[in-house]
Structures are given as structure tokens and as C-alpha cells.
Amino acid sequence: MDVPPVIEDSRSSSRRILFVADDPHLHRFLRQLMEPLEEEWRPHYSRGGPEALRQLEDGPYAIIMADVRLAAGFCQELLLQARQQTPQTVRIVLAGPGDQDLLLRVLPLVQRILSKPCDPAELYATLQRTQSLRELLRSPSVMTVVGRLGQIPTLSTLYSRIADELMKPDYSLAKVGELVSQDPGIAAKLLQVANSALIGLRRPATTPAQAVRVLGGELTRTLVLAADLFSRYSPAQLKPFCIDQLWEHSQSVATLAGRIAQHERLDERNTRDSTLAGLFHDIGQLLLASQLPETYREVFHLVRRENMSLAKAEHQVFGATHAEVGAYLLGLWGLPDPLVEAVAWHHIPEQCPGTTVSPLTTVHAAEALLSEREGERPHIDYLERLGLDDHWERWQELSRKAEAVSREVPIK
The missing domain is CATH 1.10.3210.10 (Hypothetical protein af1432)
Structure with a gap:
């Protein structure tokens, strides 16, 4: 599959993504999806909520993408900590058809939702749209008016x-x-x-x-x-x-x-x-x-x-x-x-x-x-x-x- 180009940005922190999944199959799948994009993005991976909370200290990350099914309800705690520590980080969750109850609990903390299993084209488009939107909202002209x-x-x-x-x-x-x-x-x-x-x-x-x-x-x-x-x-x-x-x-x-x-x-x-x-x-x-x-x-x-x-x-x-x-x-x-x-x-x-x-x-x-x-x-x-x-x-x-x-x- 052709990977769409991602807009260039010289700030290294704007290219860092933290993927969080304790399901080993999903974890491996996300790594495979990101391999074609590693020249444009800096992906990091966590095998669960507690490890991800520690990795937040090494931020900031441009994006955090977490499985809504993280064990022990850690998805909500992770997103809450991310919002408090670095509000500019984009918070994305992966959710499947049976995850509605879990999703409802984290919706106030989420900016995008991706279907699980994640379609590669959908993931690539999400990264591109997220980056373009952040660049628009942080442009010098907008910041001058604000x-x-x-x-x-x-x-x-x-x-x-x-x-x-x-x-x-x-x-x-x-x-x-x-x-x-x-x-x-x-x-x-x-x-x-x-x-x-x-x-x-x-x-x-x-x-x-x-x-x-x-x-x-x-x-x-x-x-x-x-x-x-x-x-x-x-x-x-x-x-x-x-x-x-x-x-x-x-x-x-x-x-x-x-x-x-x-x-x-x-x-x-x-x-x-x-x-x-x-x-x-x-x-x-x-x-x-x-x-x-x-x-x-x-x-x-x-x-x-x-x-x-x-x-x-x-x-x-x-x-x-x-x-x-x-x-x-x-x-x-x-x-x-x-x-x-x-x-x-x-x-x-x-x-x-x-x-x-x-x-x-x-x-x-x-x-x-x-x-x-x-x-x-x-x-x-x-x-x-x-x-x-x-x-x-x-x-x-x-x-x-x-x-x-x-x-x-x-x-x-």
C-alpha cells in the first residue's frame, strides 16, 4: 500500500507518537503498520497503562494512541494524565464494536476514535489530518490574532x-x-x-x-x-x-x-x-x-x-x-x-x-x-x-x- 506523505515539521516533539496496547497481537500489528512511516514519525510503544504513564514523563508526544481495552481501566487514567501534563498532545483511542461502555467513559478525554482492527489507510489519513490541523492552528497568523x-x-x-x-x-x-x-x-x-x-x-x-x-x-x-x-x-x-x-x-x-x-x-x-x-x-x-x-x-x-x-x-x-x-x-x-x-x-x-x-x-x-x-x-x-x-x-x-x-x- 502506498503511504501518503506526511507534512514536514522541524520540531522533533511534533513527530513523536506513543502507542499503548497490552494485547500482544494489537501491539505487534501497530508496529507493523508504522514501519513504512518511521522516517517521518518517531513511534514509541508501551505494553500497558503503567508503562505508558512512566513514558509520559519522557514527553511531550504529538499523539498518544491507546487501546480503550487497556487492563484495569488504565485507558481513562492515561488519557487524563496526558491531558493534564501536555494538553497539546492529541489523544486517540482504538475501539471495537463491543467497546461502547468503555468508550463512553473516556469520550470527554478523546479527540479522535479509530476503529479496531485499524485499517492502515485510516491510520495514515488520521496522522496526516491531525498534523495538518495542528499546523493550521499553530500558524503565526492565527497565533497573532489569538x-x-x-x-x-x-x-x-x-x-x-x-x-x-x-x-x-x-x-x-x-x-x-x-x-x-x-x-x-x-x-x-x-x-x-x-x-x-x-x-x-x-x-x-x-x-x-x-x-x-x-x-x-x-x-x-x-x-x-x-x-x-x-x-x-x-x-x-x-x-x-x-x-x-x-x-x-x-x-x-x-x-x-x-x-x-x-x-x-x-x-x-x-x-x-x-x-x-x-x-x-x-x-x-x-x-x-x-x-x-x-x-x-x-x-x-x-x-x-x-x-x-x-x-x-x-x-x-x-x-x-x-x-x-x-x-x-x-x-x-x-x-x-x-x-x-x-x-x-x-x-x-x-x-x-x-x-x-x-x-x-x-x-x-x-x-x-x-x-x-x-x-x-x-x-x-x-x-x-x-x-x-x-x-x-x-x-x-x-x-x-x-x-x-x-x-x-x-x-x-
Whole structure:
């Protein structure tokens, strides 16, 4: 099998990978998979959780890839230690069809999930996409804009408490519902989302506890994060930027991206990430407009005066776009990489390596469809690379149906 080239990087730590598996067959299989890549990467191997914990002291590693079935529950402890010691390390787990319960416990700590047994092409593509995303988010232009921000939002206490609850072996959705109820603003936003076309509940939820029972813990956790971000700012302070309009647009993109994912028969995880990425795809706008309001007004002037796209105007004023800034924030918070890359590249998907349909594909298509009246079109070269260039008319029909549903179920 041809091994795809991996982008060069002079920093040796960015090439170090720690593979952790106490299953001797998986351990040997991973070594064989990495042999063709040893000139580009620096693989290290551990035969179990305790040994891997010791090896973390020799870090930093660019990537840690661990079997979710590590003995004695060491996978969760290993990922937790890695996040605490080197938050920039990408945490990947290998999981099989029967590992759902184990996977649920570590999901708050994981950025990518690979199927087990691991397909060589999938592994190589994952390394390439991970490296490309890290290079984008650490580029000088993005770091310059981030450096100008007065304050980068931190994870809320509520989000952290929900994440902690979900990592318990005997976690309780009732407890998660109680936690959400403690913040009226976030609870109201969560109910709005749960009862909108975005989620499509058969029966409307009237309390946070009901919403949580239907949504499940993981979806609730990420929706709380979105609701918290949109609840932090006063609309009057952000004018001419309209936070309510952004919230409505984000929900519309999320709804349509999820439907495209279902139409393309993506698995449950990618369908969920498509929806969530749609909800977060323009979060960088909120960050720039709230932290650099005067400069962001220059962006609006360029859009109106020069008839320029928002992303192009942002790049001219800041040297980076809201997509990159938003992805930086989500990466900082440790959200899953497929979600982060969908935010980062949703305007320029052809710059993301890979040939498979992903949340990036669905979010890019959804935003293009919803902006079609303004002349927005998808990047055809990207769709051709994925073999989807003839899917556009089908997606247009999905968009028309989603618009009809949104008129029946108002998005507030």
C-alpha cells in the first residue's frame, strides 16, 4: 500500500507518537503498520497503562494512541494524565464494536476514535489530518490574532461538572439534568435546541431533566458548551454584530448538516459531530466581535463597501478568519478533532487532507446551501475529490425540506 506523505515539521516533539496496547497481537500489528512511516514519525510503544504513564514523563508526544481495552481501566487514567501534563498532545483511542461502555467513559478525554482492527489507510489519513490541523492552528497568523484577544473563554464550571459526572462508571443522567437546571440561562438555551428542528424530538421537552434523558449525556455535554458561549454576551454590547442572528444561522446549518450526514449514511458519531460542528462553525465570529469590537467593525465596513465575503474581509483585517480562531478555541478545549477540523476548514475544505465524507463535508455543504441565494457555491473540486459532485441536487432538496420544517418549528 502506498503511504501518503506526511507534512514536514522541524520540531522533533511534533513527530513523536506513543502507542499503548497490552494485547500482544494489537501491539505487534501497530508496529507493523508504522514501519513504512518511521522516517517521518518517531513511534514509541508501551505494553500497558503503567508503562505508558512512566513514558509520559519522557514527553511531550504529538499523539498518544491507546487501546480503550487497556487492563484495569488504565485507558481513562492515561488519557487524563496526558491531558493534564501536555494538553497539546492529541489523544486517540482504538475501539471495537463491543467497546461502547468503555468508550463512553473516556469520550470527554478523546479527540479522535479509530476503529479496531485499524485499517492502515485510516491510520495514515488520521496522522496526516491531525498534523495538518495542528499546523493550521499553530500558524503565526492565527497565533497573532489569538494574542490580540483580551480574554479567551474558559470552560464553564457547569460543563466541567457534567464532564466529571459522565466519566464516572455509574454516572447518572438524572444528576446531569440537575446540574443543567442550576443555570437558568443555559437550561433555557438547551431546551430551545432540544425542541428545535436541530434535534427533532417527537415530544417536546419541558424541563432540562427531560431534555437530558432524550439527548443523552454526551450530546448534552457539548450542547451545554454551545449554550454557555451564546449566553455569555449581551446583544446590545456587540452591535452591529447580531448574536441572535448568529445563533439562528448556526442552528440552521447544524440541522442541515445532520440531515446531509444521515442522507450520506454516515455513522452515528459522524452524524452527531456534523450537527455539533454546524452549531459551532461560526463561533470565531462571536469571539472576534466580543474581544475586538472596534476592529471587527472594520470587517463589516469592508463587507459592505467592497462587497467582500466575511472570511476574506477578516483575513484582510486580521490575517486570519473566524473559522481558524473558532477552531483554535475548540482545540484548546479539547473537543474532538473531526469537529475542530470542520470548523477550521468549512470555507476552504479542499485544504484539509482526506478523501472520505466527514463533518467538514456536511458543514461546508450546509452553509453553501443556506447561502445559495447570495451566490455561495460549494467547492466543486473538493466534492469531486470525494466523489460527491453529483450529490448537490439531492442536498438542495434536503435544504428545501429543512426550510419547510423550520417554518413549522421556529428556531428561537
